[in-house]
Amino acid sequence: MKDITETARTQAEIIEAFKFRHACKVFDPERKIDDASFDTILEAARLSPTSFGHEPFKILMIQSQEKRELFREFSWGANGMMNGTSGQLGTASHFGIILAHTAETMTAGSDYLQNFYRTVKQLPDEVIEIFNGAYGKFQDSDHHIKTDREIADWSGKQAYIVLANMMTAGALLRIDSCPIEGFDMALTSEVLEEHFGVDPKLYKPAVMFAFGYRADEPQFDKTRRTMEETVSWF
Template sequence: MNAITDITKDIQAQIIDAFNFRHATKVFDADRKIDERTFATILEAARLSPTSFGHEPFKILMVQSQEKRELFREFSWGANGMMSGTTGQLGTASHFGIILASTGKTMTAGSDYLQDHYRDVKHLPEEVIEIFNGAYGKFQTSDHGITTDRQITDWSGKQAYIVLANMMTAGALLGIDSCPIEGFDMERTTQTLQDHFQIDGTAWKPAVMFAFGYRAKDPEFPKTRRSMDDTVSWF
């Protein structure tokens, strides 16, 4: 029992240390690259992440070519170094990407896409698929009221954030720095994805950008958060 307790305490300490280590890294060491196996682990954490109904309404687009990254520079103020006087995450990150969110084109209850997903990915029998269609249809129309394309896309974006959170936590546990990035023009990003990456803008919308790598320097200020009492209420 004591050995199990000691292992649990060690894991608990590792988790807290990882969250204290992680910060929104604005500038990375451009000369240090994440090795392929390590980043594959981060991507596997993304792939295995939970999503509502198990629909996996996201896709990860990795943008490793510097030429391709530069296509976003003008309208991605959260990643272009505007606030730090550098080339930003676009210019320094080892790995840079965008998580795309599914739209109503595929995530509307009863869609052909979802029927294929239930059969080919989840391997559900037909009677269970019928249950899923009914439950998800009720979820969309009456429980949460997400029926418009924008509402469904926003719901998909929520799932994308679960994915990114798991990626960043996995990275922190591995000593890898990261940054979630929302500072970009949605319309121009969508158009760029369509024009230069062959992404169907009616089926996918950018939810959030991200960058991974190794920090160029430690944060200047200590991590600050609300107290636990202000964060959590017990009843």
């Protein structure tokens, strides 16, 4: 059990980390994140919660500058066009894309899910039947998630939780980051298929991310609505 002062210290550390984190536009290109720290960030991703525990995402790390450049033209949120630099694409120590699973794998009863329940979740057949029924109802009538687009968007929601945890883990280590959805979906999918062998029937891009160490302090102070505007208690 933590004593009261230790709890207060942890509370302060958490808020410090959240204040430290900002959407970093330009990283110091000379500073690389060490492997143990980035492995920790990836482990935070892997341990993240997902709906039904289906883990409907995959992380693609893009460390080759040549490969990063393939995204530059249509990734206005990461190419530095807003600040006249080479952007997160040109300066991040680590850059990646989280891919979202599509209907092919994430439709209730799919072969993929049967195998996933058996091999990853290690569920017995009778529990798999319960999962199939519950997830089928969730897709059919609870949330109406049926089309490929709806299922990929649902997978993408899980991807955003993953990314949030990665950014918080980074901030606790005083590593900077930026979430990035400033890119053209269709062109990103084309590049992923042509240059990374990503089958668009199986995966759609959800969100990009960059990690590294800030080149400069943030240009703007953090602004947020008040707690009263943000939260209602009943």
